[in-house]
Amino acid sequence: MADLMAPLYMLICGLLLSISLHTLPAAMANNGDTLSVGQALVVGDKLISRNGKFAFGFFQFQPASGTTTIVSKSTLSSLGWYLGIWFNKIPVFTPVWIANRDKPITYPELRLTRLKISWDGNLMITILNNNASTAESIIWSTSHFVNRSTAEISTNTTPNATAAVLMDNGNLALIAAGCSSPNGTSLWQSFDYPTDVGLPGSKLGRNKVTGLNRRFISKKNLIDPGLGSYILELDTNGVLSHRRRKPPFVVYLSWSSGKLAYTLVKTLIGLLDSDARTKGLLLPSYVNNHEEEYFTYESLDEASSTFVSIDVSGQIKLNIWSQGKQSWQTVYAQPADPCSLPDVCGSFTVCDGNSSPLFCSCMESFSPNSPHDWEAGDPTRGCVRSIPLECTASNNKNMSSSSSDDMFHTIARVTYPRYPQSIQDAMTQRECAEACLGNCSCTAYSYNNNKCSVWYGELLGVNQNDGVDNFSDQVLYLRLPARDSQDLTRNNKRKPSIVTVASIASCGFIVFMMFLSLLVIWSNKFKWCGMLPLHGNQGSGGGVIAFRYSSLVHATKNFSERLGGGGFGSVFKGLLGDQTMIAVKKLDGARQGEKQFRAEVSSIGLIQHINLVKLIGFCCEGDKRLLVYEHMSKGSLDTHLFKSNASVINWSTRHKIAIGVARGLCYLHQSCRECIIHCDIKPENILLDASFVPKIADFGMAAIVGRDFSRVLTTFRGTAGYLAPEWLSGVAITPKVDIYSFGMVLLEIISGRRNSPEVYSSNSCHVAYFPVQAISKLHAGDIQSLVDPRLQGDLDLEEVERVFKVAFWCIQDNELDRPTMGEIVRALEGLQGLDMPPVPRLLAAITEPSRAA
Secondary structure, three states, X not given: OHHHHHHHHHHHHHHHXXXXXXXXXXXXXXXXXXXXXXXXXXXXXXXXXXXXXXXXXXXXXXXXXXXXOOOOHHHHHOOOEEEXXXXXOOOOOOEEXXXXXXXXXXXXHHOOEEEEEOOOOOEEEEEEOOXXXXXXXXXXXXXXXXXXXXXXXXXXXXXXXXXXXXXXXXXXXXXXXXXXXXXXXXXXXXXXXXXXXXXXXXXXXXXXXXXXXXXXEEEOOOOOOOEXXXXXXXXXXXXXXXXXXXXXXXXXXXXXOOHHHHHHHHHHHHHHHOOOXXXXXXXXXXXEOOOEEEEEEEEOOOOOOEEEEEXXXXXEEEEEEEOOOOEEEEEEXXXXXXXXXXXXXXXXXXXXXXHOOOOEEEOOOEEEOOHHHHHOOOOOOOEEEOOOOOOOEOOOOOOEOOHHHOEEEEEEOOOOOOOOEEXXXXXXXXXXXXXXHOOOOEEEEEEEOOEEEEEEOOOOOOXXXXXXXXXXXXXXXXXXXHHXXXXXXXXXXXXXXXXXXXXXXXXXXXXXXXXXXXXXHHXXXXXXXXXXXXXXXXXXXXXXXXXXXXXXXXXXXXXXXEEEEEOOEEEEEEEOOOOOEEEEEEEOOHHHHHHHHHHHHHHHOOOOOOOEOOEEEEEEEOOEEEEEEEOOOOOEHHHHHHOOOOOOOOHHHHHHHHHHHHHHHHHHHHHOOOEEEOOOOOHHXXXXXXXXXXXXXXXXXXXXXXXXXXXXXXXXXXXXXXXXXHHHHOOOOXXXXXXHHHHHHHHHHHHOOOOOOEEOOOOOOOEEOHHHHHHHHHHHOOOHHHOOHHXXXXXXXXXXXXXXXXXXXXXXXXXXXXXXXXXXHHHHOOOOOOOOOOOOHHHHHHHOOOOOO
């Protein structure tokens, strides 16, 4: 009997449902958070979540107010309409999910468009037709979705759905009820099919059973939410990848899942807790079980509004609404510099990440290739010449018969474009320019360190701040036609000829060297940082000396006694004629060597302090770049701390070294006319003289910034293990990065070992990280066990505790919690008291054992 009743029961339920669904849907006003069977949502209607935070309905896509992108009225009037979800209470219109992102609804069809629950229990957007044979056409439906990894159409039927509900977290769900489904079961939800935005509670990852893969795909531009150029997904191999969807298929980020994923999440937790805007607000997590693998995050404050997005430029951003500023604030971006993504601006553009949101600009006398896309925020199609080159090829390949009419425009301090061609025969800048003018396909040239490079065709990857700092001399010469050159002449009063340009550029470096030479003569008349200039032993005039290369070859016995080396070259021992011992740093690599040479001369060439290594002079002949320092007989600090065969430094000397380094950094940060940030404080860059007096060395990564820190330093610098968290967060860098590094060095001075973690078992991700051990034992009052055992207890425990406290205040996650170098000096000297520092959460998050391990 039961076997007969079940089909009959299903038939009756089906007939009742069919009758209700075939009833003409009624238009609805704003009806809470639910769309029921028999109702329809039309333009002007909307669902609002119970907490009032989100709204769902039809809208016309527009760029967020407050952006500097200007979209013409004609463009806005031609935009289509979309069905989606947005923040309801925020004045800046911000969609977070769009159903028909690739199928906008045009205005003539708008009045006939409606959303309803169909007879088979699916949500669908329909347009009523005048054609009698077809009552309505379907624009979008939950019964069909595109599997984006295979581009195959799949079917996802959702029978007996009776309501669509907009949840408080911004998720739109189809709810089943009645005959065949338990009340409240979600048959379909928008969180399973994200667009370019991830709200708290949504997932990035895949269902291993069904094959569903939740991924984020950027918009085409600011006013077209269609599928764009970038994708963020967790693929079937368990690799989190951030890549381009379109050629060239470049992968920008690839992170294997498993235990490494837990480490990634804990790193994110540390970064979030280090920022006052996100501290205690968000909690990311990673889940991997037999059914699913995904990343997600939750908001611990329901009143806040936040979302993660992959934007038009490909950046992954964490955005939080600021009630005070009435705008979205990006608190984290990966990559921090949008210009690091290849071809983000297209050809013949200059990318400047500090000019966000409009970080792309056309080169001189070029204009956007697609003005419509450009004004909508998509510069990937690049720029084209406003006036074409007037160049006719002769019979000799592509040699121009009228090359002398073209001119060059200077673009200074940029990264060079990709795909350069070297011209070996060009020995001067003038010959290099003529080589470019002699080929109709040549669009630019450079002449740097006696090397001539030219570019043919499109120029790609020219960035203003990607790896370029205040000391860069990289100049790109852009070829322009004579007519453009004449326009530039009128705009700039006078445009020099190509011979003049080449001559001026060739003399530029000579003028720089003459300036340094004059400083030798004027050294007694000028003061820098409130100190007298350096005085060498050669010549009565003192100052920084310009050495001949042959003199340094003789002084170092042809560079026969190597003291050490690094990424930019080697250091050799030498002896001058007056028996002064010197250390000569011989820089390698044309570009990097030149940058370090200028950085060191600019930063320490004209300053003097007992705890800064003294620059005696330099050599600059041809492509040779050498720096001459005072010789430090005891070598670098790392030798004495970490090498077993080196002499052990007693505690009193270590304490004096810590104070000396602090005084040197305090001088750089607070006493110079322009603040100098070293950017690479570590034991290898702390040298010791015969009396173990420490001197900070290696200023190749140093940066000179204004007292208001108006220069935004974003180019990545430093050494792993000593890097402050803000290097990874993309914020402007201040002297507090040196303070963080100094704190890590203090811990190594106390322990006599590297801070880096040591893995105890190949089967475990548990690591012992000295800073984590030390802060725990400091709070417990047990510091004796943390001190270098080679000291054999010969130490002052009060001083050790004081240094420990200083170290942990230095490595706080939030730079605002770190002291200044002046305060550090007073604390180390015992002139200023210290409270017990809190535990830096970032260090603990990276190294504590995984809960899921």
